Amino acid sequence: MIPLMHSLMLATALFVVGLLGVMIRRNLLFVLLSLMIMMNGAILALIAAGYHWQQFDGQIISILAISAALSEACVGLALLLQFYHRRKTLNIDSLSEMKG
């Protein structure tokens, strides 16, 4: 039996790694990947908590969250393709022309 704390620490570690990736990487593809990692961290926390309290809501929500993450990845990749098509680059810093 894996204690809850361990799985939550793993989930947090995944989330923080993903977050750092989002903050640090310039390449849009890597940003999307880091977003997926963050999402996975969150889903892992959901599953672990649901398992710990023997509540299945957590697992159901996690399936929902996975589908949401997939759709997000789809949209993100579509945007990425358009972005690359227009700019011929994936550097996200070149997207600052609206200044807020």
Next chain:
Amino acid sequence: MNLIYFTILIPLISFLILAFIGRRLDRGNLAVIGISAIGLVCLLSVFITIDFYNNIQPDSMLVYTRYLWRWFSVNDFSIAISLLLDGLSLTFLLIVAFIGFLVYLFAIGYMSKNESYIFFAYGNLLIASMLVLILADNLFVMLIGWEGVSLCSYLLIGFHHKQLKSSYAAVRTFIVMHIGDIFLLIGLFLIYGELHTLNIKAVIALATDRLAIDSEIIYWITLMLFLGAIGKSAQLPLHIWLTDSSSAPMPALTLIHSASVMLAGVYLVMRLNGLFVMSNDVLWIIGIVASLTLIFSACSALVQNDIKRVIAYASLSQICYVFLAISVQAWNEGLIYLINYTVFSALLFLASASMIQACDGERNIQKMGAKIRAYPFIYFCFVMAGASFSVVPWLTASFYTKGDILWATFMKGRLGFSAIGLVGILLSTLFVFRLIFILFHNRHRQTSPKTTKVSRAIYVPLSILVILSLGVFNSFSLPTEGFLPVSVLNQDGLFSFQLLLAAVTILGILTTYILYAGKNNEITEIAGSPLGKALTQLWYSGWRTEWIYHVLFVAPYLFAAKMVQKDPINVWLSVIPQIIRKMNIRIAKLENGHLRWYITSIVAGALFILLLLVFV
């Protein structure tokens, strides 16, 4: 007496006509419109006087009140416009109407067309506001007339407003009078706060009922009222508007001195005599102020060279006797003397005006001067006015009136005031005969000034004034019973007192003759000595009051103005917008469009809130 409101209405209508279409009228119409207003007021006041005397019952006082309309009412504070006629206001009405009429008669022959229409317009407004002041039965309504008088003195003194000096004098008049008015307003607020009414009769009745004699509140009320009164009557601290008023034309100056503005303050004090008798301290203060002003102005008049300044100071020194009379509660004597004062000061003013005209506008008495043979009538007027100023015994009315005032101070035990009054008479004799001797008897004049013809129209008002200043009118009794507290004075020894007075006068005239009419050796010697030189300088500058006021008020004011020119409070206030602007510049840089930077700040904010939740 029903027609009493016409005395105010007629000058007002005349003022409006002259102010709006006066420029287009020719000289004849102008004179008719200007004079007829004051003439009608004169006739009306005669008619009112006859009516008043017919209705008077022996041993009772007649008070006639004419209710006109209600001005406004807020809750229980209601002000009615109604006119009050009793012995006191009747006396003042007659003075203002008659002296005003004589001055107007004089002005017709004296002023040019362009001048006279402005003079008649402003003069009529002045008469109207003066009559409002005199006839109002409510202190609040009186204030309208009071302010009207301030306004008109501003307009009249700024008559030649294209000269900068004259404009300054006018502005100074307005400011100084309004300083007095502020004190008057404080007095009125105190009265209302204490007695909840501003009706004059009710104020005096309630004050005698409710307030204790010599209490704190009555002291402050009367002091404030007195300070308001001296703003108009030009006593010592607030006299400076008068000394600069000499830029006004002579008829306007006469009107201000003898017929209106100077009387306003006296009227206020006499009207509220019921309050003033309750405060012995303030009466004492009045006496002190009057004595100081008397000495001050008489000494100043002694050394001036501008004839207008000489007579302005001279007239100022004479009105002090009224306040001396008030301070020893000789109200009746004061009132009688006031009538006399208006007559002889108007006489001196108008005689000097004709003299200035005769000398072609020259105002320096050392350069003026005419042969007595050329202008015997003006010389005669000057001598009569001089006789009144210096109380020539038994001939002039002022011998009796002024003598009565001094006798009253003597009998009331205020020997200091009597002494100052006697010194004042001596000084008056000196300055008025100095004026006459320099003007008419100066044999050492090198250049004889060009003289012009004097209009004959001036003979009428001057002769009337000369006749009125004679001693035979002394027996005329005033209908003041019940309005002014009568003090019966012991008549024992009055004759020897009059002999003393006569001796003082004769001494004064002899001294003046020796000093000024001779070969001018003595006076130049006296004036040439170091002490004499210093005194002459001091008096010539009016005891350096200008300088004192400059140091005390003008310089600190200018200093303060310079200090706040850069607005020190605003400097501190502007720090706040500067901080906001700097913060704005910093924060605006954060909004750079870099998504990674945004997410980092979101994370930092989230972390901060999380930490708050965990640790706080």
